[in-house]
Amino acid sequence: MADFDTERAEGAPVGRRIVLGMLGLGAAGVAVGASVQRGVNRALAPVNQIGEVLPGTGGFRYYSVVGSVRPRRPAEHRVTVGGLVRERRSFGMADLAALPQTRLTRDFQCVTGWRVPEVMWAGVALPDLLDAVGVSSRARAVRFISFDGVYTESLTLEQARRRDVLVATEMLGAPVTHDHGGPVRLFVAPMYGYKSLKWLGGIELTEKVVSGYWERRGYDVDAWVGRSNGRNDAPT
Numbered sequence: 001m002a003d004f005d006t007e008r009a010e011g012a013p014v015g016r017r018i019v020l021g022m023l024g025l026g027a028a029g030v031a032v033g034a035s036v037q038r039g040v041n042r043a044l045a046p047v048n049q050i051g052e053v054l055p056g057t058g059g060f061r062y063y064s065v066v067g068s069v070r071p072r073r074p075a076e077h078r079v080t081v082g083g084l085v086r087e088r089r090s091f092g093m094a095d096l097a098a099l100p101q102t103r104l105t106r107d108f109q110c111v112t113g114w115r116v117p118e119v120m121w122a123g124v125a126l127p128d129l130l131d132a133v134g135v136s137s138r139a140r141a142v143r144f145i146s147f148d149g150v151y152t153e154s155l156t157l158e159q160a161r162r163r164d165v166l167v168a169t170e171m172l173g174a175p176v177t178h179d180h181g182g183p184v185r186l187f188v189a190p191m192y193g194y195k196s197l198k199w200l201g202g203i204e205l206t207e208k209v210v211s212g213y214w215e216r217r218g219y220d221v222d223a224w225v226g227r228s229n230g231r232n233d234a235p236t
């Protein structure tokens, strides 16, 4: 992967990027055969490969469990907060900007081993958003839903009330890009990257933790960096 990334020129035609990607991936390149087809058909439409390092990001890799996600225009995007709340409410970008803003600089650590040091994040601290809607006394957990249609995540209410959990609108000193899960993504600073759900569309207050996408596949719900091995069924 590293060779492929240093060779990759920004703005290079997609076809060439994919060929380089296949070289870099070796045997795994077979798996991207389908994206070569799509790449050719879609000409210069952006195609990201899973695990591809995103240029100019300090080493973030592109992750998505679905093939492609339709971009949301920030002006049209809303994050809905519902479930066990005083009143269901949806927040546009201007609504989020009107809430108290929190800035945070933290490392980003994926459970597979890659890490990006000292990433700048900004947005609304989740406890501030929860206060804005009013959480019912029956709520014990928070569920996050991605508008990619598949990915979900959750936190206990106690974890969700931490000030280092952000509903992020900025990352790396700029609005969160589509590739990184913009216009709005989650950033759960003390936990592994899979908790930081991309393309945030909905937040739901629940009575119990509802396992997220990776938790249903064996990863820890409490994904504290350093204190969790990520997988609760990891072979020793």
Ligand SMILES: Nc1nc2c(c(=O)[nH]1)N[C@H]1C(S)=C(S)[C@@H](COP(=O)(O)O)O[C@H]1N2
Binding pocket: 060, 061, 062, 063, 064, 065, 066, 109, 110, 111, 146, 148, 151, 179, 180, 181, 193, 194, 195, 196, 197, 198, 199
């Ligand atoms: N919707 C969605 N969010 C997601 C993922 C995903 O596949 N889909 N992958 C997670 C994982 S495992 C990591 S490490 C980070 C990667 O963020 P990035 O794609 O901005 O590098 O996103 C997390 N959030």
Ligand SMILES: [Mo]
Binding pocket: 063, 109, 110, 111, 112, 193, 194
């Ligand atoms: Mo990850």
